[in-house]
Amino acid sequence: MKWSELIFMSLRTVTSSPLRTFLTMLGVIIGVSSVVTLVSIGQGTSEQIAKQYENMGTNLLVVNALxxxxxxxxxxxxxxxxxxxxxxxxxxxxxxxxxxxxxxxxxxxxxxxxxxxxxxxxxxxxxxxxxxxxxxxxxxxxxxxxxxxxxxxxxxxxxxxxxxxxxxxxxxxxxxxxxxxxxxxxxxxxxxxxxxxxxxxxxxxxxxxxxxxxxxxxxxxxxxxxxxxxxxxxxxxxxxxxxxGFQLTNQDELLKQRTEATNTLTNQLVAVALISLLVGGIGIMNIMLVTVSERTREIGIRKSIGAKRRNILLQFLVEAVVISGLGGLIGLCLGIGISYALPYISPKQTTKLSLDISLYAFLFSVIVGVVFGLYPANKASKLRPIDALRSD
Structure with missing residues (x-):
């Protein structure tokens, strides 16, 4: 079976129950949009801090008598x-x-x-x-x-x-x-x-x-x-x-410290957001296991007319990837939209969209689909035709 046919079949299957599919995607959507938004806020804040220090000059030393x-x-x-x-x-x-x-x-x-x-x-x-x-x-x-x-x-x-x-x-x-x-x-x-x-x-x-x-x-x-x-x-x-009795404040050192602190905080928040992606992956695995149970007879019919184990494996794996990929795409668009909208909602908040991180977040969502879809797909491919056909 061609890849185009697999993808088309998967799209038809996931769109047959839009509400269930959306709820399954929700964890991935939240995870990807959170990563994109938080990174853009973090990089915007770092850039804003750098500009403030540039206004004073990084070759500035402030001496305070205490x-x-x-x-x-x-x-x-x-x-x-x-x-x-x-x-x-x-x-x-x-x-x-x-x-x-x-x-x-x-x-x-x-x-x-x-x-x-x-x-x-x-x-x-x-x-x-x-x-x-x-x-x-x-x-x-x-x-x-x-x-x-x-x-x-x-x-x-x-x-x-x-x-x-x-x-x-x-x-x-x-x-x-x-x-x-x-x-x-x-x-x-x-x-x-x-x-x-x-x-x-x-x-x-x-x-x-x-x-x-x-x-x-x-x-x-x-x-x-x-x-x-x-x-x-x-x-x-x-x-x-x-x-x-005195304090010396080096602007260049302060800039480095604040930038490092901002980056550390952003990384921690991104790590929390990635947990949402993992939770979304568990949701995908759960729904795919339910799907395998619901379509056991279909699997038996396909195997009885010559479908190989590899075909069944790829069919269910592609469905899992399509669900996670669509969720990642929606999350990516949502995160980009929020990043551009935030400065208008809160003028003091600056954002800077990172295309690299956005792409990585989307690719990670696809990988989540592969990892968490592999077990249900493998389970479906191992079903014996005679047992599957007996299923109600």
């Missing part, structure tokens, strides 16, 4: 001297005042104020929209000037150009010298969009801020960041007389 008091203070002039080392490109010490009261005209809101230098924007990959960046003169003369994040500018000025306008920050007047382009959140949820940036010494003097808590360090390349990290660690250990 202690309090003079013994754990970071000195601005000492930090800036590191720019003379080849593994350091730019350094931006910062002071932050959270929840400052900012007022313009009759509008008043709370935003974070960041005191820093003219390197900060380049390091965190923020760009000027209107006006100019902080200048060395602003830092030297402790000028009361401010850069507004996109969200802050929109809140107070809407579509108007705020450059040259005066705003009130905690009772102190600052002149707006520029605004930033919208950038979105960085890792951890922080963002320049909802911040006001002022010269570092201005922030220290006007807002009575004690010390530099966070410093952003940019290396020339991603490879240099590890050299910069080691150099900074040696300096801080010597300065603080301890290796516990």
């Amino acid at each position: 202690g309090s008091g003079r013994a754990t203070q970071l000195d601005y002039d000492e930090l800036m001297k590191f720019e003379n080392f080849p593994e350091f490109q730019s350094i931006a010490p910062t002071m932050t005042k959270n929840g400052s009261n900012i007022k313009y005209d009759r509008t008043q809101e709370k935003y974070n104020v960041i005191g820093t230098n003219d390197r900060y924007l380049n390091i965190v990959k923020a760009k000027i929209d209107k006006g100019r960046n902080l200048s060395p003169a602003d830092l030297e003369f402790r000028s009361n000037v401010a850069l507004l994040g996109s969200e802050v500018a929109k809140t107070f000025f809407g579509v108007l150009d705020p450059v040259g306008e005066d705003i009130n920050i905690d009772g102190i007047v600052f002149t707006v010298i520029g605004t930033l382009q919208e950038k979105g959140s960085n890792i951890g949820g922080s963002s320049a969009d909802n911040s006001v940036i002022v010269p570092l010494e201005t922030a220290r003097r006007q807002f009575k801020l004690g010390q530099i808590r966070t410093t952003y360090v940019e290396a020339p390349t991603k490879d240099d960041i590890y050299k910069a990290q080691e150099t900074m660690k040696q300096y801080l250990t010597y300065k603080f007389k301890s290796d516990t």
